[in-house]
Amino acid sequence: MKAMQISSFIAGEYVGVGGRNAFENINPADGSVISHVIEASADDVDRAVQAAKRALKGPWGRLSVPERARLLEKVAARIEERFDEFLAAEVADTGKPVTLASHLDIPRGAANFRAFASVIESAPTKGFTMRGPTGGDVINYSLRTPKGVIAVVCPWNFPLLLMTWKVAPALSCGNTVVVKPSEETPSTASLLGDVMREVGIPDGVYNVVHGFGPNSAGEYLTSHPLVDAITFTGECKTGEAIMRAAAAGTRPVSFELGGKNAGIVFADCNMEKAVDTTVRAIFMNAGQVCLHTERVYVERPFFEEFTAKVSARAKALKPGQPHDKSTTIGPLISAEHRKKVLGYYQKAAAAGARAHTGGGEFRMEGALAKGFWVEPTVWTGLDDGAAINREEIFGPCAHFSPFDSDDEVVARANDSDFGLAAMVLTENLTRAHRIAGQLEAGTCWINSWFLRDLRAPFGGAKRSGIGREGGVHSLEFYTELKNVCVPI
Ligand code: NAD
Numbered sequence: 171m172k173a174m175q176i177s178s179f180i181a182g183e184y185v186g187v188g189g190r191n192a193f194e195n196i197n198p199a200d201g202s203v204i205s206h207v208i209e210a211s212a213d214d215v216d217r218a219v220q221a222a223k224r225a226l227k228g229p230w231g232r233l234s235v236p237e238r239a240r241l242l243e244k245v246a247a248r249i250e251e252r253f254d255e256f257l258a259a260e261v262a263d264t265g266k267p268v269t270l271a272s273h274l275d276i277p278r279g280a281a282n283f284r285a286f287a288s289v290i291e292s293a294p295t296k297g298f299t300m301r302g303p304t305g306g307d308v309i310n311y312s313l314r315t316p317k318g319v320i321a322v323v324c325p326w327n328f329p330l331l332l333m334t335w336k337v338a339p340a341l342s343c344g345n346t347v348v349v350k351p352s353e354e355t356p357s358t359a360s361l362l363g364d365v366m367r368e369v370g371i372p373d374g375v376y377n378v379v380h381g382f383g384p385n386s387a388g389e390y391l392t393s394h395p396l397v398d399a400i401t402f403t404g405e406c407k408t409g410e411a412i413m414r415a416a417a418a419g420t421r422p423v424s425f426e427l428g429g430k431n432a433g434i435v436f437a438d439c440n441m442e443k444a445v446d447t448t449v450r451a452i453f454m455n456a457g458q459v460c461l462h463t464e465r466v467y468v469e470r471p472f473f474e475e476f477t478a479k480v481s482a483r484a485k486a487l488k489p490g491q492p493h494d495k496s497t498t499i500g501p502l503i504s505a506e507h508r509k510k511v512l513g514y515y516q517k518a519a520a521a522g523a524r525a526h527t528g529g530g531e532f533r534m535e536g537a538l539a540k541g542f543w544v545e546p547t548v549w550t551g552l553d554d555g556a557a558i559n560r561e562e563i564f565g566p567c568a569h570f571s572p573f574d575s576d577d578e579v580v581a582r583a584n585d586s587d588f589g590l591a592a593m594v595l596t597e598n599l600t601r602a603h604r605i606a607g608q609l610e611a612g613t614c615w616i617n618s619w620f621l622r623d624l625r626a627p628f629g630g631a632k633r634s635g636i637g638r639e640g641g642v643h644s645l646e647f648y649t650e651l652k653n654v655c656v657p658i
Contacts, residue, residue, distance in 0.1 A: 174205040176356045178214055178380050178387075179363030181221035182373030185214060193382075195356055198501045199265035199492050201540030207356045210379035215348070215390040218377040222319040222346035223396050225374030231316075231344065239287035242342060244369035245362075246283035249276065252365065259357035260330055261492045265541065266455055266500040268493050279330035279358070282338040285624040289641050290342040307658045314649040316344035317422075318398030321391045323412065324359070325404045326352035326503050327458040332426075333359055336401045339644035341375065348377045348397070350388050354503050356380050383408060395419055401647070402426070403460075406633050424637040424647045426460065427630055428562040429590030432583035433463035433619075434573075434605065436596035437472045443617065444595040445476070449483045451593055451619040453546050456500050457566035458507075460634075461591040461613070461620060465559055466570045467579045473572040477550060480570070481526035484546040487566075489532050501542045502565060508542040511565035515547060518558045518569075523549040528567065554582055562588065576605060584610045589631030593619050612638070 176195060177184040185208065192206040210218070225231075233241075249256060256276045261268050266275075293314075320340040324333045333349060340347050351359035359378045366376045381387030388408075392400050392415040402412050403426040416423045433451055435444055451463040468476045490497035502508045508531075515529055528547030533539075547567035552559060559569050573579040583592060592611040594602050599616070606614040612630040615621060622628075625641030637647055 176205045176207045176360050176380065178208065178210045178218070179360055179376070179378040180214060180218045181377065182367055184360070184363070185210070190214070193353065195263065195354075196504070197262050197265060197541075198503050199541045200537040201542075202537075204262045205357065207353070207380050209381045210387045210390075212390045215379050215387055215394060218348045218379050219319055219391070219394045219396045221374035222348050222377055225346045225372055226316065226318060228372055228374070230346065230372045230375045233344075235290055238342060238344065239291050241369060241371055242283045242287040242338060245365055245371070246280040246287075248365045248369050249280040249283070249362075252361075256330060256358055256361060259361055260355075263329060263355040263357050264326065264500070264503065265492055267497045269495055269497070270455060270500075275328055275331050278328075279334045282331070282334040282624065285641075286338040286342040286644065289339070289625065289645065293642060293645055308655060309658060310653055310655045313652040313654055314343070314645065315652055317648055317650055318345060319396055320345045320347045320648065321394070321397045321400045322347050322349045323388055323392065323400065323402040323404065323408075324349065324351050326354035327455060327460070329355035330358040330362070332403050334362075335639070336403070337362075337376065339639065340401070340648050341371075343645060343648040345398075345648055346375045346377075348379060348391055350379055350381070350391050353380070353382050384411070389415065392416065393418065397421060399423070399647070401639075409636075422647070424639060425630075425635045426628075426639070427590075427633060427635045428564075428588060429460050429462075429630065429634050430465065430560065430562050430586050430588040431461060431463050431591045431593070431611070432586070432609075433466045433568075433593040434579050434583060434595065435466065435468045435476060436594075436598065436601070437469040438597050439595040440597060440617075441472075441476070441479075445479045445483060447593070447595060447617070447619050448476075448480050452480070452548075452568045453484060453487060453499060453566045454620070456502055456544075457546075458503060458564055459620070463593055463619070464563060464568050465583070465586075466568050467573045467582060468570055470572040470574055473570070477526060477548065477570045481548040484548055484566075485527040487546050489534065489538075489543055491538070499546060499566060502544060503542070505542055507564070508544055511544055511563055511567070514558055514561075514563045514565070515544070515567070518547075518549050518552065518556070521552055521556050521558075523556070523558065523569070524551045525549055554585060560586065576601065580605060580608045584608075586610075587633045590634035591615070
């Protein structure tokens with residue numbers, strides 16, 4: 171099959187090749203070339219930002235909230251109508267099982283637009299005050315206005331889902347966006363450009379520039395002086411680089427960064443459900459989920475039994491063709507990422523960890539032999555200071571260790587630079603709520619994992635992020651709050 175070409179989308183048009191560099195987009199399941207991606211030049215990024223700036227003042231800027239909301243609903247509906255195209259593109263780019271992408275990635279891509287159409291229409295209008303403090307009648311009221319041009323820089327693990335999680339609220343508030351998708355997963359962002367055109371989103375409101383980070387589209391975009399705010403999901407180190415770029419011009423940032431999330435399993439949990447939830451929390455999307463659990467603390471009396479049950483389930487996960495509905499685990503995103511994850515597998519072995527299952531590469535056959543597969547892995551035996559217990563691995567693996575008391579496990583769970591998510595599994599809800607309050611994490615799941623209400627605040631504590639998005643919390647980042655004061 172001939173590899174396709176993926177282009178940037180600027181001012182309502184796909185950009186041609188015209189002297190630009192191209193790079194290969196690789197299918198991680200089998201190493202084949204899916205497409206050639208035309209890298210945006212600094213001039214392309216400038217044109218995208220200028221187009222986004224102009225669009226703020228065009229018809230987009232004059233739409234009422236209900237009119238904008240109706241357009242976003244149309245985007246959602248059109249993603250659903252073109253579901254199969256989005257699904258095929260996402261599965262090819264990521265190699266993830268079609269069962270996962272069809273239940274999560276693409277439906278959530280559409281749901282993000284519906285959710286924020288609804289949020290903006292029902293947004294609270296509080297902030298109205300009469301009679302000023304200095305006597306006489308003074309009215310103060312608050313106006314929320316769009317922030318302007320938003321740079322949206324995205325990772326590869328849930329390309330459409332995480333991109334639309336930023337684009338939908340940004341557009342709902344009347345901003346315009348320039349998206350820089352991950353170089354690993356460029357397809358659905360470009361495809362969304364076509365949807366935007368089809369439903370009548372004005373040119374320049376949604377733009378996409380393809381390329382890499384440093385000295386490429388990512389850096390050109392985040393350092394562009396006409397960008398008014400930057401929203402970013404990715405690694406902590408990249409966040410630091412983007413923060414430096416944002417410092418020029420003191421632009422606000424919203425960051426969703428890495429994690430090293432703890433799961434706490436008490437002996438009084440519902441064992442069957444706890445095993446299910448833990449298996450999902452470690453292995454979904456081959457562990458390439460910022461929220462996934464890499465440190466599991468199990469109450470000592472049933473540590474051996476619980477670890478054995480999760481290990482048996484991990485061993486039974488089935489790698490295979492992403493479109494085969496019996497496949498339950500996909501590959502890692504790239505050869506480079508596999509090298510990083512296998513590096514941790516080697517570090518764990520060298521430090522004396524016991525691998526209850528996994529610990530190496532999956533030896534795949536046929537076409538899949540060229541993909542980036544690693545075994546789901548469960549370790550025990552290392553202390554909390556080991557590299558695999560402190561650094562984000564972002565692969566299908568976790569270390570299990572026993573604990574004896576609530577205070578001990580809370581202290582150990584909190585002993586991390588990261589603070590993205592935590593999971594507590596127990597049937598004692600008093601204990602669960604107490605511990606949820608003590609854990610230093612942006613999200614704490616009790617007897618669940620990755621259960622998301624898009625109106626709830628989402629973000630990370632400590633090094634895991636800056637700010638909160640979700641529901642009205644997103645509106646706080648994507649709007650400027652203005653006070654208007656008038657004596658009458
Ligand atoms: P990454 O930081 O390597 O890349 C993310 C994006 O940033 C890519 O588009 C990349 O091209 C761009 N980029 C890289 N360097 C840049 C620079 N100097 N300037 C501007 N842009 C630059 O992250 P990744 O490997 O794509 O994603 C995995 C990471 O994302 C993990 O750490 C994971 O925990 C994190 N993540 C966090 C969340 C969350 O909600 N907190 C969600 C998903 C992923």
